[in-house]
Amino acid sequence: MSNRRLWMSAVTLSLGTLALLLWMFSWTAREAGKLLPAGEGRDEVIAACTSCHGVDRILRAAGRDEEAWGKTLDWMQKMQGMRPVLGEERRLIIGYLATSLHETAAKRE
């Protein structure tokens, strides 16, 4: 193999490695984006809402206001058998869903 060809293969190999690293980086970023953003009530949401389905279900619904989330919770309770989420816990969960979650959804668009 001539020096030139050797050099070309080295370049191809580096570019390939670089592309792979970039791809892995963007994949990691996308995975991180699937997690719930920080905020008051986040732990309560994870505790009450992730036993039946993943966080992705909740993320996809981001953008609802408090009233709409209230209805979602009622529906989950009546139709899906979710344990009653009441009082302070309900307030924290709905607050989180309508504010912290809402903000990330808005930023993504």
Ligand code: HEC
């Ligand atoms: C007892 C099980 C259970 C629990 C606990 C539960 N869910 Fe669900 N949820 C479901 C099921 C089942 C579906 C899917 C229904 C379907 O898509 O056919 C669903 C669907 C959803 C959807 C998509 C439907 C829609 O309204 O757009 C959202 C959003 C959602 N859940 C949010 C939540 C939140 C927030 C909590 C916590 C307060 C929660 N879930 C807790 C069972 C549960």
